Amino acid sequence: MPRRKKFTTVSIPVQLFEKIKKQIENTGFPSVSSYVGYLLREVLVEAHESGEMPFAREDAEKIRRRLRALGYLR
Amino acid sequence: MTFFVLGIDGASWNVIRPNLKVLKNFARLIQAGKAKEIVLREKPISAAIWCGMFSGKTVEEHGHLEFTKDGKIVKREDIPVKFIWDILKDKIDVRVLNVPFVVPPYSFNVDFRPVGFGLPSNEKEWEEELERVTETTKELLTWKPDLLISVFTLLDRVQHFHWGEPVVLEWYKKLDEKIGELVWDTGFLPSETNKLILISDHGFCSFGEAKVQTLPKRTPYGELKGDHLERAVLITVNVEEEIEQPQDVFRVLEKEFLRTKS
Numbered sequence: 001m002p003r004r005k006k007f008t009t010v011s012i013p014v015q016l017f018e019k020i021k022k023q024i025e026n027t028g029f030p031s032v033s034s035y036v037g038y039l040l041r042e043v044l045v046e047a048h049e050s051g052e053m054p055f056a057r058e059d060a061e062k063i064r065r066r067l068r069a070l071g072y073l074r
Numbered sequence: 075m076t077f078f079v080l081g082i083d084g085a086s087w088n089v090i091r092p093n094l095k096v097l098k099n100f101a102r103l104i105q106a107g108k109a110k111e112i113v114l115r116e117k118p119i120s121a122a123i124w125c126g127m128f129s130g131k132t133v134e135e136h137g138h139l140e141f142t143k144d145g146k147i148v149k150r151e152d153i154p155v156k157f158i159w160d161i162l163k164d165k166i167d168v169r170v171l172n173v174p175f176v177v178p179p180y181s182f183n184v185d186f187r188p189v190g191f192g193l194p195s196n197e198k199e200w201e202e203e204l205e206r207v208t209e210t211t212k213e214l215l216t217w218k219p220d221l222l223i224s225v226f227t228l229l230d231r232v233q234h235f236h237w238g239e240p241v242v243l244e245w246y247k248k249l250d251e252k253i254g255e256l257v258w259d260t261g262f263l264p265s266e267t268n269k270l271i272l273i274s275d276h277g278f279c280s281f282g283e284a285k286v287q288t289l290p291k292r293t294p295y296g297e298l299k300g301d302h303l304e305r306a307v308l309i310t311v312n313v314e315e316e317i318e319q320p321q322d323v324f325r326v327l328e329k330e331f332l333r334t335k336s
Binding site for chain 1: 140141142145147177178190191193195231234289290293294295298
């Protein structure tokens with residue numbers, strides 16, 4: 001079985017990084033990475049449990065346009 | 075042991091059977107297991123059939139017929155049923171990828187963003203779905219989950235727009251190659267323990283021949299040439315139980331993971 005990489009890099013704006021860094025001061029999160037990882041897991045679990053993928057409102061409009069164009073939505 | 079349900083929306087015996095010489099992986103699977111045609115008792119509407127297949131409920135019971143209702147997109151939580159993954163999630167490792175009973179198609183325990191929101195509508199998007207579903211499914215197979223459900227949706231759209239054209243077989247060939255990569259190249263088969271159900275939700279025929287008109291003939295993407303046929307594809311490997319209707323897939327999985335075998 002191939003060995004799976006445990007971590008990878010995701011880029012975020014430096015300004016956002018600094019904000020998060022400030023926010024997690026005096027919390028139990030040891031790093032920005034661990035906090036961002038925690039948040040993303042929360043979002044994904046919530047999305048899976050509710051059966052809804054995390055689509056933005058504008059995505060919903062795109063889906064409606066596709067459904068209309070294919071004839072599913074009249 | 076991994077139980078792999080590979081769904082192919084719209085896969086049709088009337089394309090596969092006459093072309094088994096070029097669809098080598100379909101042919102190889104038929105040889106390795108059992109193949110049959112499912113004659114659907116319910117209308118061949120994708121949303122309803124996939125919903126019944128993984129909830130075990132008839133359309134009267136689950137009440138979900140189309141992707142939209144009263145002009146609104148139907149969501150998972152609008153359908154009052156427990157799917158097989160909801161029932162098994164605390165007992166086994168279950169992964170679900172791109173099941174099109176709703177749009178965007180539903181994934182469970184897998185981070186997957188469907189191509190074109192699950193409605194891939196041109197060649198570029200069909201290629202992209204083929205690649206991304208294959209690659210994600212291959213990765214999931216390496217994790218050896220107890221149950222993996224994965225669905226390709228592109229053939230449905232290809233056949234709606236191109237039924238009767240040579241390009242339809244070209245897309246079957248591309249899919250056939252991917253089936254080979256998933257089933258044989260990963261080492262999933264041959265195996266005495268791994269189990270496979272390859273299934274479609276309906277077949278295809280010319281637009282005018284279909285008993286049920288699932289979409290209007292003219293759409294902004296062009297005129298539709300094909301429509302759903304109430305005959306679906308089924309190939310099983312290492313699965314003893316008989317599958318007569320889509321709902322039987324649910325029962326086979328329930329029996330496999332919840333009940334003691336008789």
